[in-house]
Amino acid sequence: MKFTQELKNSKGFTLVELMVVVAIIGILSAVAIPNFKKYQAKTKTSEAKLQLASIYSAMASLQTDYDSFGSCLGDAGYISPNGEWDSTAPSSGNNYYSIGFNTAYGTPNDIVEANGGVCQDIEFGAPAFKTVGGKKTTVSELNQVSFTAGDLADGSGLTSPGVNDQGGYFVAGAIGYIDSDSTTAIGDADMWAIDQDKQLKMINRGY
Numbered sequence: 563m564k565f566t567q568e569l570k571n572s573k574g575f576t577l578v579e580l581m582v583v584v585a586i587i588g589i590l591s592a593v594a595i596p597n598f599k600k601y602q603a604k605t606k607t608s609e610a611k612l613q614l615a616s617i618y619s620a621m622a623s624l625q626t627d628y629d630s631f632g633s634c635l636g637d638a639g640y641i642s643p644n645g646e647w648d649s650t651a652p653s654s655g656n657n658y659y660s661i662g663f664n665t666a667y668g669t670p671n672d673i674v675e676a677n678g679g680v681c682q683d684i685e686f687g688a689p690a691f692k693t694v695g696g697k698k699t700t701v702s703e704l705n706q707v708s709f710t711a712g713d714l715a716d717g718s719g720l721t722s723p724g725v726n727d728q729g730g731y732f733v734a735g736a737i738g739y740i741d742s743d744s745t746t747a748i749g750d751a752d753m754w755a756i757d758q759d760k761q762l763k764m765i766n767r768g769y
Contacts, residue, residue, distance in 0.1 A: 599742070599769075600769055603740045603752075603768070603769035606658050606738075606752075607740065607752060607754070607764075609657060609658050610658075610659045610661065610736035610738065610752070610754040611754065613659065614661065614734055614736055614755070614756040615756070615762075616640055616641075617640050617661065617662070617734040617756065618734070618756050618758075619639075619640075620638035620639045620640035622758075623638065623639060624637075624674060625729075625758070627677075628674040628678065628679040629673070629677055629729075630670050630673035630674050630677065630728075630729030631670055631725050631729050631730070631731070632667065632673070632674045632679075632681045632725060632729060633662075633663045633665070633666045633670065633671060633724070633725050634666075634674070634680075634682060635662060637679070637681050637682060638681075657738075658738040659736045659737060659738035659752075659754075660703065660704060660736070660738065661734070661735070661736045662704065662723065662734060662735070663704065663723045663725065663734060664704035664705045664707075664722055664724060664735065665724065667724060669727050669728075669729070670725045670726070670728070670729030673728070673729045674729070703737055703748070703751075704722070704735045706722075706737060706748050706751070706753070707723055707736070707737050707753045707754075707755055707766075708722045709721065709755060709763065709765050714756075714757040714761050714763055723755065730758075731757070731758055732757065733755050733756070733757045734755065734757075735753065735754070736753065736754040736755070737751050737752070737753050737754075738752050738768070739751055739768065740768050740769055741768055741769045744768065749766070750768055751766060751768050752766065752767065752768025752769065753765035753766040753768070
């Protein structure tokens with residue numbers, strides 16, 4: 563009898579209370595999940611910044627030693643994140659960005675060699691890596707990393723990742739699809755560039 567009475571006196575949640583809790587959880591999820599995904603994508607941009615900084619260091623050393631920048635990143639001392647070089651197809655790496663130049667630049671590389679350097683990677687355009695959702699960026703897509711003249715490499719005439727004819731200026735680019743909700747259209751790509759003055763700039767926000 564006492565046990566039955568206790569059951570009758572016990573209280574639980576009403577349907578309205580449960581619905582209120584579910585609604586609150588839904589609202590919090592709607593706000594928190596997009597912000598989390600945006601933060602997650604933003605952290606991936608550190609890869610582009612670090613790799614472009616590495617390219618800058620390699621190019622600076624090349625210019626100091628041989629009076630010219632070049633597109634021969636391998637000979638300049640830059641090592642791609644997964645150690646692979648492939649000028650014809652994306653590698654199997656899981657990096658988020660393709661990083662480098664959009665093509666090889668023979669004349670600046672010849673200047674390096676004429677001054678006693680080694681610059682044989684002239685067929686190399688840029689390492690191309692696997693990105694979010696299996697989308698692979700390619701060497702040709704680095705042509706899309708463009709900017710207003712004067713924003714970077716002022717006076718060089720470069721509007722995309724490359725080395726000018728006399729080897730006195732360079733712009734290295736990075737492009738990747740870092741937002742899992744992106745359509746992998748070029749307008750959704752995250753783009754960065756760095757020049758010989760170590761000016762680092764986001765060209766297009768991809769998150």
